[in-house]
Amino acid sequence: MSYTPSTNLSLPLITTGTESGTWGDVVDNGLTQYLDIAIAGGLSVSITTANVTLSNTAGTSSATNIGSTTAQYAILNITGNKTAARTLTLPASSKWYFINNAGGSTGGPFALTIAASGRSGVFTLADGERAVVAYNGTDYVKITPAITGAGVNTDITAITGTQPTTSGTAGSAVAITAGKGSSTTSAGSGGALSLTAGAAGTLATGSGVGGNVSLTAGAGNSLNAAGTPGSASVSAGASQIAGQNGGNITITATDGYNSTTTSSGGNVTITTGAAYGTTPGTNGALIIKSGSTERMRINSGGNAVFVNEINTPNTFSFKNRFFNGAMQIAQRATSATITAGSTIAAGYSTVDRWYVYCTGANVTAAQVAGTGAVKNRLQITGAASVTAVGIGQRIEQLNSYDLAGSTATLSVDISNSLLTTVTWTAYYANTADTFGTLASPTRTQIATGTFTVTSTITNYNTQISIPSAATTGIEVVFTVGAQTSGTWVVDNIQLEKGSIATSFDYRPYGTELALCQRYFQWVSFNLGFTATGAGASLGTSVPYKVDMRTVPSFATLSADPNVAQTVTNNGSNAFSATYSGVSAGLAALYSNTAGSCFVYGYRSAASAEL
Amino acid sequence: MYKLISYSGEEPKAVRKYVTEDKTQWWDIPMNPANTDYQEYFRWLEGGNTPLPADNVSA
Numbered sequence: 001m002s003y004t005p006s007t008n009l010s011l012p013l014i015t016t017g018t019e020s021g022t023w024g025d026v027v028d029n030g031l032t033q034y035l036d037i038a039i040a041g042g043l044s045v046s047i048t049t050a051n052v053t054l055s056n057t058a059g060t061s062s063a064t065n066i067g068s069t070t071a072q073y074a075i076l077n078i079t080g081n082k083t084a085a086r087t088l089t090l091p092a093s094s095k096w097y098f099i100n101n102a103g104g105s106t107g108g109p110f111a112l113t114i115a116a117s118g119r120s121g122v123f124t125l126a127d128g129e130r131a132v133v134a135y136n137g138t139d140y141v142k143i144t145p146a147i148t149g150a151g152v153n154t155d156i157t158a159i160t161g162t163q164p165t166t167s168g169t170a171g172s173a174v175a176i177t178a179g180k181g182s183s184t185t186s187a188g189s190g191g192a193l194s195l196t197a198g199a200a201g202t203l204a205t206g207s208g209v210g211g212n213v214s215l216t217a218g219a220g221n222s223l224n225a226a227g228t229p230g231s232a233s234v235s236a237g238a239s240q241i242a243g244q245n246g247g248n249i250t251i252t253a254t255d256g257y258n259s260t261t262t263s264s265g266g267n268v269t270i271t272t273g274a275a276y277g278t279t280p281g282t283n284g285a286l287i288i289k290s291g292s293t294e295r296m297r298i299n300s301g302g303n304a305v306f307v308n309e310i311n312t313p314n315t316f317s318f319k320n321r322f323f324n325g326a327m328q329i330a331q332r333a334t335s336a337t338i339t340a341g342s343t344i345a346a347g348y349s350t351v352d353r354w355y356v357y358c359t360g361a362n363v364t365a366a367q368v369a370g371t372g373a374v375k376n377r378l379q380i381t382g383a384a385s386v387t388a389v390g391i392g393q394r395i396e397q398l399n400s401y402d403l404a405g406s407t408a409t410l411s412v413d414i415s416n417s418l419l420t421t422v423t424w425t426a427y428y429a430n431t432a433d434t435f436g437t438l439a440s441p442t443r444t445q446i447a448t449g450t451f452t453v454t455s456t457i458t459n460y461n462t463q464i465s466i467p468s469a470a471t472t473g474i475e476v477v478f479t480v481g482a483q484t485s486g487t488w489v490v491d492n493i494q495l496e497k498g499s500i501a502t503s504f505d506y507r508p509y510g511t512e513l514a515l516c517q518r519y520f521q522w523v524s525f526n527l528g529f530t531a532t533g534a535g536a537s538l539g540t541s542v543p544y545k546v547d548m549r550t551v552p553s554f555a556t557l558s559a560d561p562n563v564a565q566t567v568t569n570n571g572s573n574a575f576s577a578t579y580s581g582v583s584a585g586l587a588a589l590y591s592n593t594a595g596s597c598f599v600y601g602y603r604s605a606a607s608a609e610l
Numbered sequence: 611m612y613k614l615i616s617y618s619g620e621e622p623k624a625v626r627k628y629v630t631e632d633k634t635q636w637w638d639i640p641m642n643p644a645n646t647d648y649q650e651y652f653r654w655l656e657g658g659n660t661p662l663p664a665d666n667v668s669a
């Protein structure tokens with residue numbers, strides 16, 4: 001042999017003046033054939049139960065010596081099913097390969113390590129993976145070329161993991177991962193992963209349609225988009241997220257970190273398109289459909305349009321469980337002196353449904369004018385020696401039963417020109433609608449708290465967890481300490497279901513009045529008849545304006561300010577409600593003598609307060 | 611101060627609670643356990659008190 005192999009491919013370097021007569025054979029076998037496989041040749045390499053090593057071979061004047069382990073090939077097609085992780089060893093000399101790891105695994109998947117001779121390898125190939133690898137002077141490394149359509153007018157139709165042929169073997173994964181931020185001296189941000197469909201092409205004659213971005217999870221699985229802790233977003237001019245084959249679409253923001261520090265969950269933001277142009281149109285509406293039927297629309301003005309009923313606990317009227325929270329109803333009087341130490345019954349003296357009590361000295365309770373959009377307020381005027389004042393309302397079982405076992409929100413407007421602490425306390429009755437007296441309450445405390453108030457009327461609110469046992473009626477009491485002077489003002493008191501303090505529930509005056517009259521009302525008596533003699537009587541049903549909570553107590557007759565008083569031939573025992581059986585069903589008028597007998601212009605207070 | 615009220619000699623179905631010392635103002639309270647005034651009267655009775663007897667009011 002009178003030639004030596006080249007450094008990388010072992011091609012023949014013929015010594016000058018040698019190989020006379022066989023020079024052409026050496027070139028054919030040692031150079032031409034090898035150049036052919038080194039540039040375009042593919043070698044099928046079966047890797048199954050053992051590692052495989054390819055080595056450079058060299059042609060001679062008599063043979064190419066190219067075989068199944070010749071390393072000079074350009075393309076290596078890996079076949080066979082590996083029974084364990086395997087290594088393909090290649091010459092430790094400058095060379096690049098295109099490796100198509102088309103082999104599989106039995107019981108795997110098992111990785112295939114590509115290593116230079118004498119090395120253990122620095123990377124692996126997964127089953128089905130294709131890669132360009134090159135020797136870097138030490139070992140083989142994987143070159144990951146960018147896949148880009150720039151300058152290539154050809155569709156890249158798929159990057160697809162391999163589907164194994166072995167039963168029960170998982171398909172190979174395809175991962176596209178942006179680069180991690182640097183963490184050597186300061187934390188860098190991770191690289192963004194961007195999937196962008198092509199924009200529509202435009203011509204003078206018209207424009208095309210932009211491409212869609214499609215992300216599809218395997219059947220039965222979720223399509224997840226989540227940053228850590230960055231946001232996940234899907235946005236495009238005309239793109240859509242579409243579930244296939246009846247699948248659901250769930251958009252879930254990231255949870256807060258599960259760590260020792262408190263962290264918030266991520267927001268989900270849906271942004272409609274903005275209007276553009278020299279004369280902008282209307283911003284896009286947020287539309288929710290069921291099938292092809294529109295169910296809800298929020299237009300660019302923020303107005304919501306619902307096709308059918310709205311089922312939400314806290315948005316609309318009659319959410320306030322208190323009656324007369326706005327202090328507009330005052331059937332009894334607009335001002336009254338509250339006697340220190342008096343009963344709750346005596347405390348129902350001004351605005352309806354709210355009782356007032358005090359200790360130490362008398363206070364004045366009055367319905368006063370509000371300011372701005374508030375028409376009325378309840379004002380307590382303190383006095384020397386006052387030690388405590390309370391304002392409370394008892395809510396009937398029938399109107400609070402559903403609050404049991406839920407969260408309710410108490411809200412109230414308060415000002416106090418003297419004191420800065422107002423305590424609220426919520427109770428439930430021990431038995432249905434029976435709360436007891438101030439001296440002997442029969443109620444169980446639910447919760448209590450305080451509002452720090454000022455002389456400026458301000459809205460305060462708090463959440464109350466109502467126990468499941470609280471099906472018997474609920475009472476809320478606001479108290480202050482020594483209101484020895486100044487005024488304490490409250491209004492817009494609301495107790496509503498849910499954990500959000502919503503706007504005050506203003507109800508029509510007549511409706512609110514009727515609600516209050518279930519507990520207190522003035523009953524007018526206007527009767528007349530022709531008596532046959534002394535002691536003759538006329539009975540009539542008590543003319544209630546609305547049905548009362550229970551059989552009411554009746555106060556002494558008094559002049560009805562709305563009707564002129566006229567009395568003729570009335571009996572000495574006067575005119576009173578008569579309790580018939582268990583209901584106050586009758587009122588009776590008695591005559592002094594024969595002849596016309598009538599009483600007009602009188603009324604009686606009927607109270608069925610709690 | 612409470613006083614029973616009876617109609618035509620029947621068992622009292624109400625009790626009158628005087629709210630002024632001159633007894634010119636009162637509340638007539640039905641003997642109904644759901645009425646809170648009656649509940650208060652009942653506790654007053656449980657405290658060992660006794661109401662004034664009823665006048666027989668015609669009805």
